Amino acid sequence: MEQFGVLVNILALLAMLTPIVFIHEFGHYYVARKNNVAVDVFSVGFGPELYHWIDKHGTRWRIAALPLGGYVKMRGDANAASMMSESSRAIKGSFASASLGARMAIVAAGPATNFITGIVLFAFIYMAVGKVVMAPVVGQVAPESPAATAGLQAGDLITQVNGNAIGDFSGLKGIVSENPNKELLFTIDRDGQSLFLPVIPEEKCSEDLRLTYGFLGVHSVQGELRQLGFAQSIGQGFSDTITFSQAMLRGIGRMVTGTMNRGEIGGPVKIAQISGDAARAGWVPFVFLAAIISLNLGLVNLLPIPALDGGHLMLFAVEGVMRRPLSDRVQSALLRGGSAFLMSGMLLLILYDSYSSLMPTFCP
Numbered sequence: 001m002e003q004f005g006v007l008v009n010i011l012a013l014l015a016m017l018t019p020i021v022f023i024h025e026f027g028h029y030y031v032a033r034k035n036n037v038a039v040d041v042f043s044v045g046f047g048p049e050l051y052h053w054i055d056k057h058g059t060r061w062r063i064a065a066l067p068l069g070g071y072v073k074m075r076g077d078a079n080a081a082s083m084m085s086e087s088s089r090a091i092k093g094s095f096a097s098a099s100l101g102a103r104m105a106i107v108a109a110g111p112a113t114n115f116i117t118g119i120v121l122f123a124f125i126y127m128a129v130g131k132v133v134m135a136p137v138v139g140q141v142a143p144e145s146p147a148a149t150a151g152l153q154a155g156d157l158i159t160q161v162n163g164n165a166i167g168d169f170s171g172l173k174g175i176v177s178e179n180p181n182k183e184l185l186f187t188i189d190r191d192g193q194s195l196f197l198p199v200i201p202e203e204k205c206s207e208d209l210r211l212t213y214g215f216l217g218v219h220s221v222q223g224e225l226r227q228l229g230f231a232q233s234i235g236q237g238f239s240d241t242i243t244f245s246q247a248m249l250r251g252i253g254r255m256v257t258g259t260m261n262r263g264e265i266g267g268p269v270k271i272a273q274i275s276g277d278a279a280r281a282g283w284v285p286f287v288f289l290a291a292i293i294s295l296n297l298g299l300v301n302l303l304p305i306p307a308l309d310g311g312h313l314m315l316f317a318v319e320g321v322m323r324r325p326l327s328d329r330v331q332s333a334l335l336r337g338g339s340a341f342l343m344s345g346m347l348l349l350i351l352y353d354s355y356s357s358l359m360p361t362f363c364p
Contacts, residue, residue, distance in 0.1 A: 008276045009275060014067055019290075021044070022044055024301070027114075029072050031106045035106060036093060038059075038074065039059045041062065042073075043062045045063060045065065046066045051063045068268065075093050075095065076089075076094025103312075107309050108309065110309050111310075118237070118295040119237040121287055122237035124287065129227070134223035137155065139220050139221040145202070145215075146216055147199065147216050147218045150199040152197065155190070169223075176216045178214065178251070181200065182201070183198050210263045267349025305341065311334070
């Protein structure tokens with residue numbers, strides 16, 4: 001049965017990640033074609049080719065053996081990382097020969113489609129099923145909890161945490177869970193009067209989720225399931241995209257500063273486990289997780305790391321300022337260094353996942 005569970009996790013991960021990667025790469029492909037840049041290869045996955053076909057534009061569409069990723073190789077590219085050379089700029093229809101604005105649009109199109117996908121998936125759920133709306137109002141306060149110690153009371157409307165506006169109870173839970181043992185300044189509305197209360201969430205540990213998180217000790221008021229119309233769903237999907245993106249950026253900040261919660265970061269193994277759990281829970285959690293993964297992929301790709309889309313945009317920005325591209329030698333060194341950094345990071349995540357999964361217990 002355990003082997004069956006692992007297989008479900010793997011299939012769920014592929015069912016979620018492969019379409020998201022395809023959409024990302026299709027964004028590059030579509031904008032490239034619109035800017036008269038020829039695309040030689042569109043690959044879903046890496047490694048040995050399992051199947052291919054060539055369309056009327058000469059693009060080789062391939063399905064590879066390792067479906068965790070993909071790439072678009074445009075005319076004149078030296079490799080899948082779109083490494084350019086001086087000679088490629090003279091090739092008609094090459095990526096390097098396109099204008100600076102066109103190149104930036106082509107590169108930015110991948111992450112942009114991921115954000116659009118996230119909005120569409122959120123909106124689809126809100127139209128088909130609805131959205132649970134919970135106002136950031138305290139319903140109950142657990143005795144001897146951090147909330148009780150700080151002086152929170154039933155009926156308090158929490159409007160801000162550390163200056164960040166709180167629109168619903170889910171947003172409050174997200175910020176609290178990210179900050180165990182860290183003081184947060186709550187702005188609350190109590191009977192029309194604004195109060196400021198410092199709150200320190202208690203650190204809790206989940207054996208099932210294998211992570212630590214902040215615990216406040218409050219319950220929300222009764223939530224309401226609202227089925228939204230088309231315009232409302234798109235608007236709410238856009239709003240949730242911003243909210244989740246901000247949370248991801250805060251997570252990246254904790255990773256850079258070394259203040260992550262234990263178990264907060266994970267690699268392919270952990271993502272597969274989460275995907276499998278979402279698939280078992282039903283199509284709504286699965287689609288919701290796919291939206292979050294799509295946003296995550298778009299955001300991570302915008303990081304200014306050479307070999308990622310954000311790294312290319314950074315190089316193009318430098319080119320715009322200098323009015324000439326960096327030398328081929330410098331660009332090659334940066335892209336190779338970025339690729340090595342990303343591969344090393346992925347290897348570390350896989351090792352960390354493997355080590356964590358072998359631990360008999362996670363919580364002390």
